[in-house]
Amino acid sequence: xxxxxxxxxxxxxxxxxxxxxxxxxxxxxxxxxxxxxxxxxxxxxxxxxxxxxxxxxxxxxxxxxxxxxxxxxxxxxxxxxxxxxxxxxxxxxxxxxxxxxxxxxxxxxxxxxxxxxxxxxxxxxxxxxxxxxxxxxxxxxxxxxxxxxxxxxxxxxxxxxxxxxxxxxxxxxxxxxxxxxxxxxxxxxxxxxxxxxxxxxxxxxxxxxxxxxxxxxxxxxxxxxxxxxxxxxxxxxxxxxxxxxxxxxxxxxxxxxxxxxxxxxxxxxxxxxxxxxxxxxxxxxxxxxxxxxxxxxxxxxxxxxxxxxxxxxxxxxxxxxxxxxxxxxxxxxxxxxxxxxxxxxxxxxxxxxxxxxxxxxxxxxxxxxxxxxxxxxxxxxxxxxxxxxxxxxxxxxxxxxxxxxxxxxxxxxxxxxxxxxxxxxxxxxxxxxxxxxxxxxxxxxxxxxxxxxxxxxxxxxxxxxxxxxxxxxxxxxxxxxxxxxxxxxxxxxxxxxxxxxxxxxxxxxxxxxxxxxxxxxxxxxxxxxxxxxxxxxxxxxxxxxxxxxxxxxxxxxxxxxxxxxxxxxxxxxxxxxxxxxxxxxxxxxxxxxxxxxxxxxxxxxxxxxxxxxxxxxxxxxxxxxxxxxxxxxxxxxxxxxxxxxxxxxxxxxxxxxxxxxxxxxxxxxxxxxxxxxxxxxxxxxxxxxxxxxxxxxxxxxxxxxxxxxxxxxxxxxxxxxxxx
Numbered sequence: 001x002x003x004x005x006x007x008x009x010x011x012x013x014x015x016x017x018x019x020x021x022x023x024x025x026x027x028x029x030x031x032x033x034x035x036x037x038x039x040x041x042x043x044x045x046x047x048x049x050x051x052x053x054x055x056x057x058x059x060x061x062x063x064x065x066x067x068x069x070x071x072x073x074x075x076x077x078x079x080x081x082x083x084x085x086x087x088x089x090x091x092x093x094x095x096x097x098x099x100x101x102x103x104x105x106x107x108x109x110x111x112x113x114x115x116x117x118x119x120x121x122x123x124x125x126x127x128x129x130x131x132x133x134x135x136x137x138x139x140x141x142x143x144x145x146x147x148x149x150x151x152x153x154x155x156x157x158x159x160x161x162x163x164x165x166x167x168x169x170x171x172x173x174x175x176x177x178x179x180x181x182x183x184x185x186x187x188x189x190x191x192x193x194x195x196x197x198x199x200x201x202x203x204x205x206x207x208x209x210x211x212x213x214x215x216x217x218x219x220x221x222x223x224x225x226x227x228x229x230x231x232x233x234x235x236x237x238x239x240x241x242x243x244x245x246x247x248x249x250x251x252x253x254x255x256x257x258x259x260x261x262x263x264x265x266x267x268x269x270x271x272x273x274x275x276x277x278x279x280x281x282x283x284x285x286x287x288x289x290x291x292x293x294x295x296x297x298x299x300x301x302x303x304x305x306x307x308x309x310x311x312x313x314x315x316x317x318x319x320x321x322x323x324x325x326x327x328x329x330x331x332x333x334x335x336x337x338x339x340x341x342x343x344x345x346x347x348x349x350x351x352x353x354x355x356x357x358x359x360x361x362x363x364x365x366x367x368x369x370x371x372x373x374x375x376x377x378x379x380x381x382x383x384x385x386x387x388x389x390x391x392x393x394x395x396x397x398x399x400x401x402x403x404x405x406x407x408x409x410x411x412x413x414x415x416x417x418x419x420x421x422x423x424x425x426x427x428x429x430x431x432x433x434x435x436x437x438x439x440x441x442x443x444x445x446x447x448x449x450x451x452x453x454x455x456x457x458x459x460x461x462x463x464x465x466x467x468x469x470x471x472x473x474x475x476x477x478x479x480x481x482x483x484x485x486x487x488x489x490x491x492x493x494x495x496x497x498x499x500x501x502x503x504x505x506x507x508x509x510x511x512x513x514x515x516x517x518x519x520x521x522x523x524x525x526x527x528x529x530x531x532x533x534x535x536x537x538x539x540x541x542x543x544x545x546x547x548x549x550x551x552x553x554x555x556x557x558x559x560x561x562x563x564x565x566x567x568x569x570x571x572x573x574x575x576x577x578x579x580x581x582x583x584x585x586x587x588x589x590x591x592x593x594x595x596x597x598x599x600x601x602x603x604x605x606x607x608x609x610x611x612x613x614x615x616x617x618x619x620x621x622x623x624x625x626x627x628x629x630x631x632x633x634x635x636x637x638x639x640x641x642x643x644x645x646x647x648x649x650x651x652x653x654x655x656x657x658x659x660x661x662x663x664x665x666x667x668x669x670x671x672x673x674x675x676x677x678x679x680x681x682x683x684x685x686x687x688x689x690x691x692x693x694x695x696x697x698x699x700x701x702x703x704x705x706x707x708x709x710x711x712x713x714x715x716x717x718x719x720x721x722x723x724x
Contacts, residue, residue, distance in 0.1 A: 026389050035440035042433040048408035061408030062422040071112040079120050079430040081128035090135035109178045114163045115193040119475040122200045125153035127477035145487035169219040170194045170240040187241045195259030198266035199473045206484035212678050222687040232285035233301040251298040253312035258474040269471040274690040294333045313348040320375035328382045345415040346398045366412040370431035377439040392439045431476035458486045
């Protein structure tokens, strides 16, 4: 008996030692060498796209040409912008941004996926906008609350907004960039297509000051939460007009995946604790009905009965999400399961049958997906376990060996024999290479743990950015959360009807009374609400002085010790020169001063100059607020841009947001009135507030660390995790 026990102990120890010996130890030089291998892989694919495929959406790496897939808008180029910054290729980034700004036009009569356009185009433009200061690019006054890439992203978002104009608030799946929802468009949308907007749209709202985007995205998330089954599961496809589930299989993979991802990341990025609560509720029922021995299956959303015992490659994001909420031990067990499939084939098939242990017929391809390496990168940042580096190297070597072609990298058509398919999706450059690069680049600025930052001056005061804690959207576009707090009073939403009214006033040769209009619509100063008329936020940033970050007591975190300063006031005169911010100067004061100076100092015809009323007369002739909020119906076809000398000068005195709108081709935008939509959402209150929704003060420090934000989102972290 003792001999048998002794033999068993020897066998166990031998197995453990063999496992330990099989884990490679990586030096820093080893890791950096792998990083350079990834850089070469990216460069080969990127150069091939530019040489053979641009301006098409994607590269065909076997044919050595290009094709349009998602929208005929040079998708791969936009999807790749932020990767150039992450790798430090600032010259190429600046060159490509100039190309995008010069040639990109989204006023096209094409139908596009709302979901894909949001995560790839809007996400890519927003990330490039927020990272542009690192490249040495000349920034517009007021950045990051202003800038050409931000305006381009908002232009695309405005074209997508019409998709949300449904009875449930959940969006259609397809939109025409010029005319709105196509006639006869299906009302069936997948769950991910409903719940994957809060990061991009929330970022847009926080940067522009327009609450529309965040509110429609949040309303869609509430709609999904409201329509979950009695046991708490959500299905795969839903009718956005009726709220009826048309595909009732529940899982964490394709068609659902990024909905769960955005609950966690949206809670962290936007500091909305109710989103984390929604995820925690979903996690409980997922573990109860779908989790089987650290695998996840598909089940009926009504009863939880298993329907598909399969693993989908798209599910590989899940361990990364768990690592964000402090569940790395569980995530490590799951990632070992997923990596075992990779080792079996050299790639993960789209669908793997858990019962047979084989790739499912007709679903055996690998389109260079990023989800597995994404989770590996997240887990390595949390645990520093060297086996994760080994997993990452496995993925790198497989792609190098079997997917490379003379013109790029190709989809693996069949993981069983590694036959290739003639397509390289944009996410290979946007995600797969990015997560590999960040895994092997431990000192990249993306990994900043919150110990240094950059102070910039904006129209709203000092702002500290680049403090780490970047939140990636589902297309791996990083968003700097600290920049979302730089734009608290940038601008309010613009009612199109009000702009029509301004047009009509300015079109009158003898009327410069637009000054009264500005006085009437100017928002209250020193307001404490984040958005005008918003019920969701209290904002102490407007009433409390931003404290010096070096004096902030970071509980359980490292002390900030390296803060750089960039000098720009962010305040400009009409001629573009910088000026100091005057005390208590309102928008109306600046406009009155500017128009007075204009008529006193510019070469205006004397006959015109004599007809200009005194500023005091203009101010006294008030326009009733009701006339602005409820304007007369205007036939927009008859409106023409103002053309006289006086009215052109008057336009220049308007807020920049109105100037941008007047100068844009607003008549070609989808026929949807966003202001009416947001007012309807607020009035209907179709979906009750989540029980954990509460008024929530933003942190007084504009640059909280990643772990601090995570803790505030409702997670209890242990000391070991905080020390990491």
